[in-house]
Amino acid sequence: MAVNILISGLISGSMYALLAIGFSLIFGVARIVNIAHTAFYMLAAYCIFFITEKMGLNPIIAMVTAVLLVTLLGLIVYMLFIKPIREHEAAVLIGTIALAIAMQEVMLLVFSGSFRSVPSLIDGYFPLLGVKVFYQQLLTFIVVLLTLAALWILLMKTKLGLAVRSTAEDREVANLMGMNESRVTMIAMGISVGLAALTGAVVVPLAIVSPFMWMDPLIIMMAVVVLGGLGSIKGSFIGAYMMGFAEALVVFLIPKGAFLKGPVALSVMILVLLIRPEGLFGVAFEEER
Amino acid sequence: MGPFGFYLRKLYSIFRGEILVLPSRVAVLLFFLLILLFPVISTDPYLLRIMILTNIFAILAASWDLLSGFTGQLNFGHALFFGVGAYTAALLNLHFHIPPWGSIPLGALGAVLTGLIIGIPCLRLRGTYLALTTLAFPIILLGIVYALPDVTGGELGISGFARLSNSHIANYYITGLLMLGLCTLMWKITDSNTGIIFHAIREDELAVRTAGINTTRYKLLAFCLSGFFAGIAGGLYAHFMRIAGPSTLEVSMSFTVVIWGVFGGLATIYGPVAAVFILFPMLEFLQFWSQYRTLMFAAIILLILLYMPEGLIPWIRDKIEKECPRCKLRNAAVRKTCRACTASLD
Numbered sequence: 001m002a003v004n005i006l007i008s009g010l011i012s013g014s015m016y017a018l019l020a021i022g023f024s025l026i027f028g029v030a031r032i033v034n035i036a037h038t039a040f041y042m043l044a045a046y047c048i049f050f051i052t053e054k055m056g057l058n059p060i061i062a063m064v065t066a067v068l069l070v071t072l073l074g075l076i077v078y079m080l081f082i083k084p085i086r087e088h089e090a091a092v093l094i095g096t097i098a099l100a101i102a103m104q105e106v107m108l109l110v111f112s113g114s115f116r117s118v119p120s121l122i123d124g125y126f127p128l129l130g131v132k133v134f135y136q137q138l139l140t141f142i143v144v145l146l147t148l149a150a151l152w153i154l155l156m157k158t159k160l161g162l163a164v165r166s167t168a169e170d171r172e173v174a175n176l177m178g179m180n181e182s183r184v185t186m187i188a189m190g191i192s193v194g195l196a197a198l199t200g201a202v203v204v205p206l207a208i209v210s211p212f213m214w215m216d217p218l219i220i221m222m223a224v225v226v227l228g229g230l231g232s233i234k235g236s237f238i239g240a241y242m243m244g245f246a247e248a249l250v251v252f253l254i255p256k257g258a259f260l261k262g263p264v265a266l267s268v269m270i271l272v273l274l275i276r277p278e279g280l281f282g283v284a285f286e287e288e289r
Numbered sequence: 290m291g292p293f294g295f296y297l298r299k300l301y302s303i304f305r306g307e308i309l310v311l312p313s314r315v316a317v318l319l320f321f322l323l324i325l326l327f328p329v330i331s332t333d334p335y336l337l338r339i340m341i342l343t344n345i346f347a348i349l350a351a352s353w354d355l356l357s358g359f360t361g362q363l364n365f366g367h368a369l370f371f372g373v374g375a376y377t378a379a380l381l382n383l384h385f386h387i388p389p390w391g392s393i394p395l396g397a398l399g400a401v402l403t404g405l406i407i408g409i410p411c412l413r414l415r416g417t418y419l420a421l422t423t424l425a426f427p428i429i430l431l432g433i434v435y436a437l438p439d440v441t442g443g444e445l446g447i448s449g450f451a452r453l454s455n456s457h458i459a460n461y462y463i464t465g466l467l468m469l470g471l472c473t474l475m476w477k478i479t480d481s482n483t484g485i486i487f488h489a490i491r492e493d494e495l496a497v498r499t500a501g502i503n504t505t506r507y508k509l510l511a512f513c514l515s516g517f518f519a520g521i522a523g524g525l526y527a528h529f530m531r532i533a534g535p536s537t538l539e540v541s542m543s544f545t546v547v548i549w550g551v552f553g554g555l556a557t558i559y560g561p562v563a564a565v566f567i568l569f570p571m572l573e574f575l576q577f578w579s580q581y582r583t584l585m586f587a588a589i590i591l592l593i594l595l596y597m598p599e600g601l602i603p604w605i606r607d608k609i610e611k612e613c614p615r616c617k618l619r620n621a622a623v624r625k626t627c628r629a630c631t632a633s634l635d
Binding site: 088101264 | 413422424431433436547580586587598599
């Protein structure tokens with residue numbers, strides 16, 4: 001039981017961490033609330049499904065292509081639809097909702113609504129204290145940790161990362177210091193969508209692929225971001241594992257837990273917000289006018 | 290003729306001077322007439338059903354605007370009020386046999402209570418934090434609904450309670466008149482002193498507090514008012530459809546309300562109402578194209594937003610009306626000079 005909870009919490013926590021960090025990155029840099037973020041994750045999953053099942057190619061090739069294609073698509077969508085309305089916060093909100101719905105409908109038309117699955121990269125499992133741990137789960141977890149480490153190095157140790165962080169801190173001043181604000185935003189959007197696609201790529205063998213698979217992670221992802229503090233990468237990381245473990249605990253310990261996992265995770269978020277309205281690691285922003 | 294003729298002439302001159310001068314007021318008049326006379330044009334049950342649902346959702350969209358458009362408290366979980374209204378009305382009618390005219394207002398009171406309960410934690414948050422937090426509440430309630438199937442009927446919802454009335458036309462007039470009445474009331478509220486404070490809170494909350502106004506109380510009031518109107522819409526929906534199910538609480542429901550509100554234009558009340566009257570029937574009539582329906586819906590919203598990010602109705606209004614640069618009075622766009630102060634309009 002305890003091992004089950006541990007594994008399930010770690011896996012879903014890692015998935016939420018990747019999604020939430022991407023979401024919080026583009027919010028921090030450009031103040032864009034991208035509701036379509038998890039829709040890109042869904043697209044990547046379908047992309048992999050198409051390449052491995054329909055074209056019969058190697059899953060690793062499929063993953064790389066999926067991440068590249070979806071990132072490209074994300075940038076195109078950003079240029080066409082989000083950039084022109086960026087100054088209107090409400091318009092961006094429903095614009096991205098409409099984008100997500102449009103992507104869902106296109107997938108529904110192309111692949112129909114039936115549930116699909118993708119075979120795992122490595123089959124088999126090893127027993128750990130009497131619980132089966134699939135190699136695929138282990139692989140997913142390792143890939144997530146490596147990605148997070150790479151992202152941390154990118155943001156903290158490189159010049160580009162410095163530009164991204166300073167734009168997030170203060171757009172105008174960063175612009176005055178010679179950072180090309182619109183290029184930094186493009187790069188942040190690319191990293192953000194790329195992270196969503198990567199999440200899709202590593203999680204897809206463990207998940208059920210359907211056009212509606214973006215809804216559930218979307219809500220928990222938003223909860224994670226709010227819990228950790230908007231724009232705070234460390235906060236998203238810790239918040240994601242809190243949510244993941246809250247879900248796992250509910251599913252394994254409470255009867256009918258599967259219905260209640262979302263609600264309990266969200267209640268945790270609300271309780272934390274009651275004590276700290278700016279999230280765990282959020283900075284209480286000066287009022288932005 | 291005597292006094293009677295005098296009042297008649299006076300009425301006519303008011304009518305001409307106050308309503309016919311502005312295209313937007315003529316449009317509102319025509320809209321009222323259309324709602325009141327719709328059964329004369331057609332009594333087709335299918336059309337009436339679409340109109341009834343449109344009326345109900347118009348109340349819902351306007352109530353969202355009252356909270357989110359005016360006070361700027363972006364609510365992403367408006368389905369909560371709608372669902373609570375629907376479930377409360379349904380349960381009261383089923384177990385205590387309270388007729389619809391009693392159960393719908395009581396359902397709305399239930400929604401006011403939830404507005405109070407969620408308002409208190411939400412008041413400490415603002416902006417995007419608030420939007421993302423409010424999204425959580427309907428989902429929490431949905432989980433409770435699924436976990437207690439004995440009370441709430443689980444996935445199937447509650448059914449088998451009284452219908453709104455026995456004929457389609459009576460249903461139509463109940464919802465239509467309520468829609469006109471409640472939306473006018475909401476518009477009046479936003480035009481009153483309270484509404485001005487709501488507006489000011491959105492623009493600059495700090496300045497409002499500095500002026501000695503208890504903004505917390507006003508924000509809570511906005512939550513309650515919005516909850517009340519949305520609860521009425523929920524009760525009407527439950528009694529008309531004769532089912533109160535989980536679909537009233539779903540995320541897509543909340544998103545749809547936001548889409549209506551922003552599409553029509555924030556902080557206008559008439560904008561979201563018009564948006565519902567455009568988008569909802571359009572979605573129904575695209576039925577024959579059912580596969581591409583939702584895709585078309587999303588595409589239309591994206592295109593409209595690209596060209597008019599302020600929303601459709603304010604954009605149209607700016608095209609057909611001009612504001613006088615000197616006295617700020619609105620004039621029809623065809624006029625060269627202001628109708629009150631004769632200043633040149635260009």
